[in-house]
Each structure stands twice: as C-alpha cells, then as structure tokens.
Amino acid sequence: MSPIIRGQNVVKKYGDFTAVNNVSFDIESGSLFGFLGPNGAGKTTIMKMIYCFVTVTSGRLTVDGKDVMQNPRGVKEILGVVPQEDNLDPDLTTYENLLTYARYYGIPKRIVARRAEELLDFVSLDKKDDSPVEELSGGMKRRLTLARGLINEPRILILDEPTTGLDPQARHLVWQKMRELKRRGITILLTTHYMEEAAYLCDELVLIDHGEFIARGNPDDLIKELPGESVVELHDVRNEDKAKIESRLNDYENECFGDTIYVYADSSRKVMDNLNGFTFARVIERKTNLEDLFLRLTGRSLRD
Amino acid sequence: MVRVWNLFFPNVTPRAFTVLLRHKEVFLKMWKTSLIPPFLDPLFYLVGIGYGLGAMVQEVGGFSYVQFFAPALIASVIMTAPFFECAIGGYVRMYYQKTWDAMIATPLSIEDVITGEILYGAMRALLQGVSILIVISLFGLVKSPLALLIPVVCVFGGFMFGCLAISYISWIPNINYVDYLFTLIMTPMFVFAGTFFPISRLPEWAQTVAWFMPLYHVVLICRSLVTGIIHPEIWGSVIWILVVGAIAFAIALRLLRWRVVK
C-alpha cells in the first residue's frame, strides 16, 4: 500500500525561527497516525502545512499525490480539519454552521441537510441544532467542530487535540467515533497530550521535540524500548535521602524527578529489599507506558 | 483572458460567492441593528444640514443647497458602509472570530475569502445607497431617470472602498488602528471631497488633493445622475473608479495573503 501523505525533508520557518526541522514521514492510507510532543514541538505546524494553512519553507509534502504548495484546493477538498483552537462561526447556530461550511465545499443543498442531521446525531448534538454556537459548552463546541470536519466526507481527517478539555464521557465518545471512522477507511492524523489515548488509538506515531522526530513506531513497540516492563514509583522522597537511595539502586535504571524516584524494575518487593530502612509515603508498582517513554525522551522539565 | 485575470487577481474563483452568502445570512439575522442606524444617520444629515443649514446658504452652482448636498449623501454611504463592514467586521472575522481561518481550511483560498468580504462591502453600499436614494426621492430631490444607474455606482464604488478598507487592516497590529482609517482617511474625504461644498472653494493645491480622493469621483457621478446635469468630467471619474478599484483589488489580495498565510 502506498502512503496517502508523504513528507520529504519538510522544513518550516517562521522568520528566522525553525519550527519544523527537516522531517520525513509516510502515512499509510487508512491508518491512525499520531503526532506527540511537548508544547511548542511543532505538531500543529506540521498539521497546518498538511492542510495548506501555512506554507512549506522547503522540502516536499504531498497529500494523495498532490503537492500542498502546488494544488492546495485539491488537497483541501479531501481533508477534514479539527483545528486546535475552535473557530466555529459564532454568528450562526449549530446547524447553520454545518450548512454554511458545506457550501464552501460546494456540496449540493439537498445532500447537505440530511448529512448535517446525521452528523449532529453522530456527535450527539442533535438536540442543540438551533443553539447559537456561543451557548454551547467547550466540549460541545469541540464535538461540533468534529462534525464540521466531516461534512465533506473527507478521506483524511486531521484532529489537532480533539479531546483536550472534554469530560470522560465525551472523550470516550470521540474515541469511539474515531475508531468508527477508521473502520470506514478514513485516514486519521491525531495530536494529543494524553499518552494513554495515543497508545490506545494510534497504529503508528512520531514523537517530536524541537521540530524534529525523536522516536517513531507502533506504540507497543515503542514501549518495549524502555528498560523494563514495569516501573516502581517511590513517592515523597526527602532530598537528603536521594543520593543514598540512588546508590542502592545501581542494579536498576532509575530517574529522579522532584520528590519521586522512578525505578524500572519488575517487582516492588525486590526494590524494597534494597531499600531497608527507608520509608515512603507511597510505593506504586505499575506497567510501563507511553508516558514514561515520552518523559524519558523529552525530559521531565517544563517547556516554555 | 483567464490567464490575464489570474495574473492580476490570482486564486479568485466563483466560490467567493459562498462567502458572500454566509455574510448575507448573518446580515438577515441582525438587519435591525445593521441597517436602521446607518440609514437614520444620513436622514439626520439631510434634514439637519441639507434643509436646516442649507436654508441659510445661497444657491450652489445653480442648485438649492439641499439639492446639491443630497446626492453627496448617497456617495458618502457608498464609502462608509464598506469601510465599517470591511475594516471592523473584517478585522473581527480575521483576528477575533477566526472565521477566515475556518474558511481557508476548505477549498476556499484566502483570495476567495477576501473577495467575498469586499463583495459584501459593496452589497452594504448598495443597500444603504439605494435606501437613501429612495428617501431623497420622497423629498422630491431626484430630478432625472438617470438616477436609476445609482445602484451600479453603489456596487462599483462600494467595491473600491471595500478593497481600500480590507487592504488597510492587513498591516495594522490591532483593531484600535481602525480609528486612524476613519479619522485620517474617511472623515477628510467626507468633508472635503465635494460633499458639503464644491471643491472649487478650496485652494488650488487642495483641489488637486481632492481629485485623488476616491469619494470625489463618486460624489461627482452621483450628483450628475441624481440632478440630470452631467458634469463634463464624468467619464474621467468613471474610469478613475474602475482603474483604482482594479488596482486596489489586486493589492488587497496580495496584502491579505501576506497577512494571513504565514
């Protein structure tokens, strides 16, 4: 199968600042592809280049064989976009937002009315169709934006943090919808800061930092790159004890962050055997996950 | 033909009308606030200045003052309607509401969106210009059937002013700068472009400046059509508006692409 989106040495500069630095990627048709990375990593910028919202500074980016710089109209025709910032039309109602948007795609009116109703149903907003957008809650707006992104029956759906700010019910709803869309053969590009969401949904993902890819692959495979299958978390470690504890854990990979020590080990009992004499407010033993990998590769310090 | 069009007005397609339709729908929801105040405004001017002040003024170029002044009111809304719509409405949709961002994620180009905004400005000019035409005709101030051509002037004049206003917002850093458009460009034109008094009252150099004011030419045409007394320079003014309109349109498209697409 050939890739439906292909980036070759893609660079994006805003003035002198390089937001995306020479990345190449292939996204298979029908797959769910994730872009992860800290704030400011360049995820949104990559998506914006794909939907022709910002220019590509150098390199080549094609969607379904069409170059985003040469044929933006052709590219945008087959895309649905849920941007990171909601930009619903605040002067219109929920239903009108869909109708008006459909018109920009040139979709015939008689098709639109039915499709708009189905989509409002799909995102469980059918009872809100007459509400002005301003009266919708944040999560409802997000769902309406998703419905709007589907109005042209896109072959590729771009979701930039679609679940940020959603309550658990709405998030699960969006997850279900994403899997349903994937079953219909739609290629989905997803960014998210929720690692369990990425691990749960993505066929393949890239981890981005400072505009470069620092890891890529299937989430399960990526997690296997960690030094162990489980992590033991030691909470509330006092500063003066840190060095002593770490010296006793030489046999294990470990990291310290703030008042917590993370030890890659299969059993907390073995770890605790090495730590006789210390007490901890809490000891947690759990499986390693994508978040561990994320933090390990991008560092635990906060981004600006 | 298509290639020449694309050279001057790249990426503009009939899809621009879908943007115009969106504006029409929003307008119909709020027509009470968007139509009535701008309609009352010139009515006050007509009565207050045209009849009130005009009663103390001798004839101007063979017309009673109110007859001289009334057609200029049409011209003035051909300027103010698109200025308000494209500058304030445009800035709000570009910057605050991100309406344009949503539009250009669809097959619409930024040029389609801008064209739709300018066309909407022209439609607002048409609506308000025609309303005033009706009002002044009720006052018996329309003297010639040529006034039936006023809607055409509204559309072309409004388009030109829309291009100017939209170009202006492409380089301002925040919405407060719109005030400068109004005080430094719109108000001087409103006062000096042959609206309240003929530009022959101005010193020579200021008459030259007035000739470069778009409103001067719109006033000249409106006055000719409403009174039926055709100014000898009318064809020059028609060409002036068409040429400046086309140039301003070409510039607007480029400036807004530069502003919006990073």
Ligand SMILES: Nc1ncnc2c1ncn2[C@@H]1O[C@H](COP(=O)(O)OP(=O)(O)OP(=O)(O)O)[C@@H](O)[C@H]1O
């Ligand atoms: N229009 C712009 N002009 C200048 N710099 C920009 C612009 N847009 C983004 N940037 C910069 O490019 C970098 C990447 O931004 P981007 O929005 O792609 O990050 P992101 O990975 O989506 O972050 P987040 O998780 O916070 O959404 C950031 O450093 C940002 O400041």
Ligand SMILES: [Mg+2]
């Ligand atoms: Mg982002």
